[in-house]
Structure formats: structure tokens, C-alpha cells
Amino acid sequence: MTTAILKQPAEPTEPTAARKPNRSFVHGLITNKKALVGMIVMLVFIALALLAPVLFPGDPSRITAMASMEPSPEHWLGTTAKGQDVLALTVHGSRSSLFVGLTVGFASTFIGILVGLASAYFGKFIDEALSLATNVFLLLPGLPLLVILAAFLQPGLGTVILVLVVTGWAGSARVLRSQALSIRSKDFVAAAVVSGERAGRIMFREILPNMASIVMGTLLGCVIYGIGAQAGMEFLGLGDVSTVSWGNNLFWAGNEGALLTGSWWVFVPSGACIALVAFALALINYAVDEVTNPRLRKIKTPKNTERSAAK
């Protein structure tokens, strides 16, 4: 969805002004070292997730007799206490984790966009009501709320996604609302209102394309949140324990006492994968920040060297 927004051709309202910064944004991202590293890591993980059934055919959670083996040429990352190949579990786990993370990320960003745009465009009572709801959800402690919701609902993939979206949308709504508010007050929006454009068109075709970079940042943040929170939830045993995912791998590792028996190889890969993905997304996020916020850009001659030179 967001990629569509990013690639959307510039609006007829300000053709030259919108197209140029857009291209320099993409250019800035590609030449930014942080963004490049982040994107490569992400592509590798997505490729692994897609190729998992080809690389490791069969059910990765099949129980075999080769229990708790150290990493060896046959099992690169060793086996669990139940004799499952850790590498296969990790690669297969990326499917569920990335799927849930991306779904939660897109869904929460989408709700955030709707709420933020509606708040900013309609203002008055609607803004008051939506802001109140957003702030209440922001303030309610996330993890306990997540636990309570998961405890009362039927366990399953749908519940995990639903719960994570319920606890995750408010942050993006707040950020997007404040950005939409500042664009709402611009002249070209006023011009669109006067020329009689419909509300939906103004919100999605006038305001939204102008906040593409912040939507992108929000989306990345939401995906990071989704992957991390899913892992935390599953680690607590509140997910669907029958699926293979990074969080469930860690749940089983804890359950089978992998650390107490010293089988560190069971526990390290899944956590490292979550960290790598989150790190890659965070890198892209910071790069987006740097490209769009000139104040944070690397400066050739820092102000402070001048200052210390002047001393």
C-alpha cells in the first residue's frame, strides 16, 4: 500500500514541486549506506521465507530420535530436545513471523492513516473523539492489555494479528495525525476545498501523498513492533503453539529447558533473526529520517570542531 503511495505520480495540483523531492527521496535512500544494508538484509530474509519449502522440504517440527545434537555438518545449527533441525525451524519460522509482522504493520498503519487523516481533515468533534480514543489506547499499558486480550480470545493466528493491531494502531495514528494537521493548514488543501473536491479525494490524493515519508517511517516502526510483540506474546505461550515461528521456537526452547541443559544453539538463531530483521528495518527507518530531515544529515565540517578550534 505504502509503496504504491511512494511511487504514485505527483499530483496535478503541484506537478513540478512534488516530483522532484520524490525522486531525490528515493535516490537518497539508495545512496544511504544504512538504508542499503537494511534493504539487503530484508531481501535475504524475504527470499529465505519464500524458499523455505524448497530448502527444507517436509514438516520442520517432525520429532526424530536425534535429540539435542550440537551443530554438525548434517545439522548446521544442531537439533532441539525433540530432535528437530534448528536451521529448518528457523527458516520455516521466518514465514509466520514475517507474515504476522507485515500484516500487523500494514493494518496498524492503515488504521493510523484513516484516523489521522479523518482527525486532521474534519477537525472539531471528530478530531476530539478520535484523539481521545488514540490517547487512551496509547496510555493503556500494551503488554498487559495484549496478555488480557489473548487470554480471553481463542488462540490462533487471527487472534494474534487482531490483538497486535488493537494494541499497535494508536502510536501510528498520533504521529500521522500531527503530520496531517500541518498539511491540512497548507494553501493547496484550502484551494482543493474551495474548488469543491470531495472529502475522500482531498484526504487520500492531496494530503496523503505529501506525507509519504512519514507514513513509510510509521509503517517500518509498526512492522518492527509487530514482529517483536508477536515473538513476546508467543514466548509467553499466548500464541498458537502449533505453528512454527521465531517466537514459538523460543517458547519451546524455554519449555524444553534448552538454556539449563546448555543447548544454546536452540535458543540463539530465532532471537538473532528477530534482532536482525528489527535492526534492518530500524536502519531503513533512520535512513528515511536522515534523508527527509536535513538537520540530521551527516555534515562535512561539524559545528563543534569550529567551536573547539575557536577556543
Added chain:
Amino acid sequence: MRFILRRLGFYLIAFWASITLNFLLPRFMPGDPVSRMFARTQGKMQPEQIEALRKMLGVDKRPLWEQYVDYMHNILTGQMGVSISRFPTPVTEVIASQIGWTLLLGGTALVFAAMIGNLLGILAAWRRGGAIDSGLPPLLIFIGSFPYFWLAMGALYLFGVVLGWFPIRHAFTDGLEPAFTWEFIGDVGAHLVLPALTIVLVSIGGWMLGMRNTMIATNSEDYITMAEAKGLRPGRIMLRYAARNAMLPSVTSFGMGLGFVVGGAMLTEVVFAYPGVGYQLLNAVQGLDYPLMQGLFLTITAAVLLANFLVDILYVRLDPRVRSN
């Protein structure tokens, strides 16, 4: 004053929302929680206690609004029922015995993370492009990417199991009598190191980057140039002029961090079997102890709201712009 009242109203609405959520959830859940719990206690419950639970969790023939009024009344008068897993201890007593540990763990971690993080942020912004500024942020972002519980388990394995430097579970050694003796306090401190350290490690990055970015903006203000022109010592400009004015967003983060203290330390508490409210909440969920679950959630929410309200009051004191508004 108007600002404070408005904030107070907001927190009351938020609290009402969480009570209502608590009220609605069991009523929309398929199945009958009371009979499930009844099976757990193996008939130890008195008929009137079962009746009270039925009312609380909505296995009830009365109209919804009547149940709602009743529920509100019970919550506001502090009647949260009895715990099932620790039958027949009242929920409020179970919570009271645990909230202290959570505050100790979360509070210690928060204070250390905020102090170290802000200080690093100040230094990074002051020496822009220096060692702290270019080396630490990527490292801290990387550490911050690890799932909390995973880092905690790693620390537990490395420092607790392999090296044996610190105790790995509970808040104090089993069998030690809680008392204000150096022995006991030292023991509690030793048990606190690992859980607190893991929280500090993952949260320090956020503090540092936040402070750094605000401080960079502050550094380009005219009064900083003025202070330099006057020939003030750089250290004084850094702390008294730039950092002091860049502090405000950190105060807000501190309020949110306080909320995190009660709710967010949950995973850490679970990994280290630390007897706080988060650990108890998970136990309550696993033991189908619905009254305790609800009570814990409300307590945690109330604590978060209270912390934020206190920060709001502090904000009025710190920022004159809020006062004149």
C-alpha cells in the same frame, strides 16, 4: 489549573475505558469461565463465592446495564473478588504483596536508563561526529533490536548459568527472612542486577537518540551562540544552557517510561521468575484465574495513569508555556 483539570478528566476517561474493557471481555468470550475455574479449585469454593464470580464474569441472567452498574460499584469500592489460584486470598492482597517488587525493578532500571541515556545523548550532540556520536547509536539500535526476553535469557545464561556471577531467579534467596538488614538488602540488590541490567541495555538507545536529536536542535539556537560569545566555559553551556532546554521531551518520555515500568517489565519478570505483577499476571492467565487477571490489569493501568498525571503536574512546574495556556 485548567490544564491540570483537563488532564485529570482525560485520565478518568482512560480509566473508565479500561474498566469497561474488563467488563466486556469475559462477556464476549465463548464458554463459561466460572465452571472452568470451579473445576480447578476442586470444589473448595463456597456457593456464595461461586455466585459472586458468576456476577463478576457475566454468567448472569440480569440485563447488561444492571450488571455494568454493579461491576462499576464493586471496582470503585475495591472489591475485586478472590483469587482462584491462591484461593481464598482476596485479589487485592495478592496484588499488594507483589507491586513493590515491580516498582523496585522497573524504577531502578528506568532511573539508570534515563540518566545514562540522557547523558550520552548530551555528549553525542555536543561532540557531533565524535566517537560517542558515531559509534554508540548504531550499537545501541542493534542491542535495542533484540527481543527483550531473548536478551534477558542470554544474560541469564551467560552471567547466571555459565559464569555464576549473579543469582538467576526470584527477588531474594529462598528461606531468607525479609528484614531491613544489610544482608537482606545486599541479597535483593544482587538479585536485581541481571533483570535491571537487561532493561537498561535495551532502553538506553531510545533515551540517547531522543536527547541527541533535541539537543542538536537546541545547539543551533541563538542563546547558545550568545553564551559562547560571552566566553562561558563549554561545560557550563552544554549542561546549563543546551541540555537544560533540551530536557523537556525527556520528561515526557520519563512519564511514558513510568508506565512501561509497571507493564513492560513483564517479560523480564517472567524470564527471571521475579515475583512482580507481570509475572503474576502470566501465572493468572495460565491458571485461568480471571478475577486476579482483571485486578492486575486494572492495578497496572491505574499505576500508569497516576504516573502520567504526576508527570503532567511536574510539566506545569517546568514549562511556563503550559502555565500561561
